[in-house]
Every structure is written in structure tokens, then in C-alpha cells.
Ligand SMILES: NC(=O)C1=CN([C@@H]2O[C@H](COP(=O)(O)OP(=O)(O)OC[C@H]3O[C@@H](n4cnc5c(N)ncnc54)[C@H](O)[C@@H]3O)[C@@H](O)[C@H]2O)C=CC1
């Protein structure tokens with residue numbers, strides 16, 4: 001396996017080191033090429049993602065990414081031209097984000113809700129494409145537009161992938177999340193495509209929730225969800241809340257998948273670069289470690305993926321909520337447990 005590694009910025013660097021420690025313990029000998037991309041390179045050279053690097057990255061079996069974004073760089077520059085460019089150029093149209101409450105993990109919700117759902121977030125369209133513009137900038141009459149791009153092709157392929165996943169899960173339930181009561185053009189397209197594709201999956205129960213209602217249901221009845229399919233922006237927001245109810249954003253893993261395998265898929269935690277705790281041994285590396293498990297599963301090594309998930313599950317069950325350990329300590333614990341399994 002040839003792995004491209006982009007630690008990126010802030011805690012991306014901290015958690016990636018621990019994710020690789022665990023990978024090495026489970027699958028020794030993986031060839032890793034590390035890329036110096038992110039704020040440091042940008043400050044030093046002005047480069048964000050040179051075409052030559054993008055070309056090289058394409059040749060890997062998978063990419064492991066930490067996080068992108070740094071306060072020393074104007075907001076969005078690296079996020080758009082590095083992270084989103086990778087997702088778009090490598091056609092990561094499924095952003096798969098599992099939300100699972102592991103036994104023993106404290107949730108801010110009352111009781112012991114059952115939480116085990118997966119979000120299929122469209123990854124190449126929506127309002128993240130940069131379409132739009134500004135008129136009369138800096139004047140009282142300034143106009144700003146941010147266009148949400150939704151193509152029938154792009155929506156259908158992620159909807160189909162979500163149905164296939166729902167079909168394979170015991171509950172076989174798929175929820176479209178959108179805002180069709182207001183966003184009639186894009187929402188209408190999503191709804192029509194879900195309706196059309198549903199006829200191919202008669203065993204899957206389909207329903208629909210407005211995204212604002214999902215914010216309520218995730219807190220009051222998270223067990224109602226099995227597979228959620230939604231657009232790029234709604235999926236980004238829904239999965240931060242999903243992380244928070246499952247014990248914290250430091251546990252939330254994510255996979256940017258190119259299901260057609262025309263380019264490598266990219267695995268990264270849901271969280272960002274967290275400059276407030278970067279370099280302080282405070283970041284929980286578990287999300288990055290679980291992202292490695294998603295990567296191994298995608299690459300066909302289900303046994304190694306299951307081993308990582310088991311080790312994480314056992315560690316979470318034993319962790320003291322007030323003293324989970326530092327970034328390195330958690331990484332070492334997980335790697336040691338994985339190596340001796
Ligand atoms: N995929 C990516 O690379 C993403 C990058 N970003 C970028 O990251 C930077 C910071 O963004 P924020 O909005 O602050 O989001 P963030 O996810 O970096 O941090 C939000 C809060 O969660 C905490 N947190 C995050 N990860 C944690 C971990 N592993 N362990 C413990 N606590 C953790 C942080 O300390 C902070 O209080 C920005 O530049 C943003 O654009 C944001 C989200 C995703």
C-alpha cells in the first residue's frame with residue numbers, strides 16, 4: 001500500500017502522528033509519502049497545492065489528512081484551495097461520516113440513547129464550489145452571492161451510494177435531509193432523485209426531514225437515524241453535531257470517497273485544525289485513528305479495520321472522562337493494544 005500523508009495544520013499534525021503510529025502497529029510496512037502542504041508551506045513559498053504535487057498524490061492508494069486551516073492565513077484560502085481542491089479534483093463525491101455512540105462514552109444527551117448512523121454528505125457540489133460573486137464591494141450597495149451547485153448527475157450518484165449503504169444495514173432506513181420548504185430548486189431536485197432511486201431499493205424505508213428539524217431530532221431522538229443523505233453544506237453542519245452527541249468531535253471520523261476509484265480516496269477526522277489547542281498534546285487523536293480504520297476498510301482490509309475499531313472501543317470503555325490522556329498517550333495506548341491483539 002502506498003499512502004500519501006498530509007498532516008496539514010494545527011492539531012492535524014498532532015493527530016496524524018498518532019494515527020500513523022496505530023497504522024504501523026496494525027499493518028506494518030506501509031509505504032508513506034508525507035507532503036508538506038498547509039500554512040507553513042504557504043507562508044514560506046506562497047504555494048498551496050502545486051499541480052505537480054496533485055499529480056503525484058493521485059498515484060497513491062489512499063490519502064490520510066490531518067486538518068487544514070491556520071489563523072496566520074486569511075480565512076478560507078487554504079481550506080478552499082487545498083482541502084476542497086483535493087476533494088473536487090479527486091472526485092470525492094461521497095463524504096461518509098459515521099456517528100456512533102460507543103459503550104462507556106459520555107454523551108451530553110440524557111439517558112443512554114442508541115446512536116449509530118452514517119451521513120452520506122455530497123462532497124463535490126453545493127455552495128462549496130466557489131460559484132458566485134461580489135458586486136460593488138465595500139459599498140453600502142454591495143451584493144454577494146454564493147451559488148449552490150446541484151447537478152442531477154452529482155445528486156444521483158451520492159443518493160445511489162447512500163441507498164446501497166442503507167440496503168446493507170439491518171435497519172434499512174434512509175433519511176433525506178434538506179430544506180425543501182424554502183430551497184425549492186435544489187431541494188426539489190434532491191427529493192425527485194431520492195423518489196426515483198427509491199424504486200430500485202424497495203426494502204429501504206425512506207423519509208425526509210428539514211435540516212432545522214434534524215438539529216432537534218439529533219438531540220431528542222438520535223436513534224431515529226440510520227443513513228442520512230444530504231448536500232455538502234448541510235452534511236458539514238449535521239456531522240459536527242453528530243460528533244458532539246457521540247462524545248465529542250475528537251472521536252468523529254470521516255472518509256472522502258471516490259467510489260468509482262478513478263482517484264485515491266482521502267481519510268480525515270471531521271474536526272478542523274483547532275488552533276486553540278494545537279501543539280499542546282491536548283487533541284484527541286481517536287477521530288484520526290478511526291479514519292485510518294475507514295481507510296483500511298475501503299482498501300479491503302476489513303480485518304485490520306475491525307481490529308482498530310475494537311481497540312478504540314475497548315479504550316473508550318476504560319477511559320476516565322476527566323482524564324482521557326494527552327494526544328501522544330492515547331496514540332501510544334491504542335498502538336500498543338493493537339500490536340498485541
Ligand atoms: N477538515 C478540515 O481540515 C477542517 C478545517 N477547519 C478549519 O480549522 C480551523 C479551526 O476551525 P474551528 O471552527 O475552530 O473548528 P475545529 O474543529 O478545529 O475546532 C472546534 C472546537 O473543537 C475542538 N476540537 C477539535 N478537534 C479536537 C480534538 N481532536 N480533540 C479535542 N478537541 C478538539 C477545538 O479545540 C475547538 O474548541 C479553521 O481554519 C477552519 O477553517 C474546520 C473544519 C474542518
Ligand SMILES: CC(C)CC(=O)C(=O)O
Pocket residue numbers: 079080083084236270
Ligand atoms: C473546507 C472545510 C473547512 C469545510 C469543512 O468544515 C469540512 O468540509 O469538513
